[in-house]
Amino acid sequence: QSALTQPASVSGSPGQSITISCTGTSSDVGTQKFVSWYQQHPGKAPKLIIYEGSKRPSGISNRFSGSKSGNTASLTISGLQAEDEADYYCCSFSTSDTSAYVFGSGTKVTVL
Amino acid sequence: QVQLVQSGAEVKTPGASAKISCKASGYTLTNHYTHWVRLAPGQGLEWMGTIDPSGSWTNSAQMFQDRVTMTRDLSTSTFYMELSSLTSDDTAVYYCAREAALAAKNFDYWGQGTLVTVSS
Numbered sequence: 001q002s003a004l005t006q007p008a009s010v011s012g013s014p015g016q017s018i019t020i021s022c023t024g025t026s027s028d029v030g031t032q033k034f035v036s037w038y039q040q041h042p043g044k045a046p047k048l049i050i051y052e053g054s055k056r057p058s059g060i061s062n063r064f065s066g067s068k069s070g071n072t073a074s075l076t077i078s079g080l081q082a083e084d085e086a087d088y089y090c091c092s093f094s095t096s097d098t099s100a101y102v103f104g105s106g107t108k109v110t111v112l
Numbered sequence: 113q114v115q116l117v118q119s120g121a122e123v124k125t126p127g128a129s130a131k132i133s134c135k136a137s138g139y140t141l142t143n144h145y146t147h148w149v150r151l152a153p154g155q156g157l158e159w160m161g162t163i164d165p166s167g168s169w170t171n172s173a174q175m176f177q178d179r180v181t182m183t184r185d186l187s188t189s190t191f192y193m194e195l196s197s198l199t200s201d202d203t204a205v206y207y208c209a210r211e212a213a214l215a216a217k218n219f220d221y222w223g224q225g226t227l228v229t230v231s232s
Contacts, residue, residue, distance in 0.1 A: 003156055034217035038157070045207060045222035046149075046157065057220065089157050093217040099173040101147075101159040101217075 004029065004090055004104035011110040017078040020107045022090035023071055028102050030071040034093035037066060037075045041086045050075060077109070085111045114138040116208050116223035123229045124198050131194040132226045134208030141189055142166070145211040147219060148182065148193045152204040160206075163191065165214070198230045 005023040012018040022029065022037075029035055035053045038046035048057055050066035053073060063084075065076045073092070077084055090104035119133040134146070148160040160180060161172030167184035181194040191208055206226045209219035 003158075036218040038219075040157075045225055046209075046219075047222075048212075048218055048220050051212070051216070051218040051220075091157070091159075091218070097174065099159055099175075100162070100171055103149075103157040103159060106156040 002102075004092060004102055006088075006090060006104040006107045008105070009108045009110065011112055012077075012080045013112045014080055014082065016080050017076060018080060018109065020075045020077075020088055020090075020109070022073040022075070022092075022104045024073075024092055024102070025071055027096045028092040028094040029068065029073050029090075031095070032093050035066070035068060035073045036091045037064075037073075038089045038091065039084075039086050040089065046089065080111055082111050085109055114210065114221045116210065116221055118206075118208060118223040118226045121227040121229070123231065125232055126199055126230060128198050128230075129194055129196040130198060130202075130228045131192055132206050132208075132228070134191040134193070134223050136189045136191065136210070139210070141184070141186065143214065145214075146182075146184070146191050147209045147211060148180075149207045149209055149219070150204040151207070151225075152201070155204075158204075160193070162211070195228075198228075200230050202228065203230045204228060 037050035040046045053068045054066040115137045117135045142165045147162045163182040170182045179196045183192045208223040210221040212220035
């Protein structure tokens, strides 16, 4: 099962908005509502920031938002802050025979 | 509060096995699936497998199917993941993670990670 495709890096200035794409297939993103997003700072465990495509867990800033169209899910970070600099991964439940879950390749967000 | 505390870093030689523990607290273990995910250097997160709330059913990614064993000891609230026939490609940080709720299919709490280094 190949990883979901994400851009390797995205950058933006403080206060700007950025969007990270996550492209999968009809076995995962395209047919699943179970798309989640994780933020990971260096040396730390991943943190859930979006689940079921667009829902935010309690305590997660509303600057983070998720959406999906066809085989591509997207994470938007608005009002970019220095603390948002991290790696971001999408994840989808999958009906593939090879793996029940598939993660994205990861995107490094840099705040300029 | 929910906590997942993993065992410490390990160094293994090629061909050996690594067994990582993940001690859970602050919630009812029998209400949640537990998953294992790894992060290799320069790579992205990779889902390895899961154990169900009863501790009797496991499902793993095809690439690990022959090498991974996931178990649970309810008496100590501890999950275990053993990976055998290690190669240098298995050098990674291994995480346990709790599925948020039955059929939630997302991971809301994570262990701190365990570094496994495979080197001759």
